[in-house]
Amino acid sequence: MDGVLAVVGTGRMGEAVLGGLLGAGVLTPEQVVCADPVRPRREEVHRRYGVEVTADTASAIDGADVVLVAVKPQVLGDLLRREAASFTAEQTVLSIVAGVPTSTFEAALPEGIAVVRVMPNTPAQIGAGVSALCAGRHASEADLAIAEDVFSAVGSVLRVPEEQLDAVTAISGSGPAYVFLFAEALIDAGVLLGLGRPEATELAVGTLLGSARLLAESDEGPTALKEAVTSPGGTTIAALRELERGGLRAAVFDATQASARRAGELADPA
Ligand SMILES: NC(=O)c1ccc[n+]([C@@H]2O[C@H](COP(=O)([O-])OP(=O)(O)OC[C@H]3O[C@@H](n4cnc5c(N)ncnc54)[C@H](OP(=O)(O)O)[C@@H]3O)[C@@H](O)[C@H]2O)c1
Known part of the structure; x- marks a missing residue:
């Protein structure tokens, strides 16, 4: 330049x-x-x-x-x-x-x-x-x-x-914080299940990193990649049911709308 x-x-x-x-x-x-x-x-x-x-x-x-x-x-x-x-x-x-x-x-x-x-x-x-x-x-x-x-x-x-x-702000600008919150929850969940914190951290971070790379590099979208982990009557579908019951998807919708709204409120600096 x-x-x-x-x-x-x-x-x-x-x-x-x-x-x-x-x-x-x-x-x-x-x-x-x-x-x-x-x-x-x-x-x-x-x-x-x-x-x-x-x-x-x-x-x-x-x-x-x-x-x-x-x-x-x-x-x-x-x-x-x-x-x-x-x-x-x-x-x-x-x-x-x-x-x-x-x-x-x-x-x-x-x-x-x-x-x-x-x-x-x-x-x-x-x-x-x-x-x-x-x-x-x-x-x-x-x-x-x-x-x-x-x-x-x-x-x-x-x-x-x-x-x-403002929508961009809500997805990618604020987005890393959502991912870090999820990472923290996954690590704590591993500790709750009896894993040591260093092992839980290595497993959770490795999973996030590998999944993000797979999503970026694969020809398949997130739905097909999720289905590939989810065998009938298996462990993953049992977990996904709880995530859906807990309202994960609705919470993501609400959270990103709140972020976009807040970005709009910052439009006019005093
Ligand atoms: N962090 C993110 O994830 C992210 C993502 C996208 C966009 N942004 C935007 O990027 C901007 C900066 O964010 P940040 O996280 O880097 O904030 P930050 O760490 O607070 O950095 C802002 C810096 O600017 C300095 N500053 C304040 N007034 C100044 C002036 N008159 N002249 C020169 N420097 C001045 C601040 O000093 P003081 O500490 O003394 O105020 C501070 O060092 C924000 O508008 C934010 O919305 C941030």
Whole structure:
């Protein structure tokens, strides 16, 4: 990638993307400037990646070609109010801020600025993320290609219309937490059945990992793969009956609707 990238907010996600970009050689450390208000965080990021990290957000934005906004939704309103003048219409803004539409950036920043909204997820930390992105009003094919270059460094990328981004948030953005909750439950269940915690953990994690790979690599969908484990009158169907009785499927529907609704509520940062 050409030009300079400003990473505004070097929390979990900002750092994941930064690490992916440098690790994949998409950018050199000289092409990156980061901003973060927390001194220990700045020192840590500088030590790990050799990039410039400043407390002065305005100076990081000023002079960058691409600005990755990776702060929490709750502080975005303040950031846009204070730093709007540091942006120029020639920059490309990549926002990963959950729930906040491209129109919020377009209204607050110089007229004509290109905004691409992206929803990544935490497996990006190990290059196994999945990100969905959409273009704002002024984002061109070239801006979308920049966003795809950046987020391909930490996993796979797909384009969706902006009205689907809250649904994306509910499935893949929040999704890792659902999987970790299920993993925790499966491990505890193994302990309840008398397995040692390390053995239960190895079995549960191995099962999740192997099943996800099988699902990704097989030509069969989840229904056929589930049926292949489920022999008539056997152990698995006895377990599946209990999961259905416990309302697992309905709980997943309700949970993802709650996440999408919450993403919608974050749309207008105060
Ligand atoms: N984590 C996820 O799974 C995930 C997935 C998809 C999208 N996202 C989105 O990614 C964004 C970042 O999430 P995160 O989990 O990485 O949050 P985080 O760990 O809290 O990181 C945000 C960082 O930005 C810093 N910051 C706050 N105001 C700033 C400013 N004016 N200039 C520069 N830096 C500033 C924060 O400092 P302080 O700690 O001092 O506030 C913090 O270090 C959020 O909007 C979230 O919705 C997260």
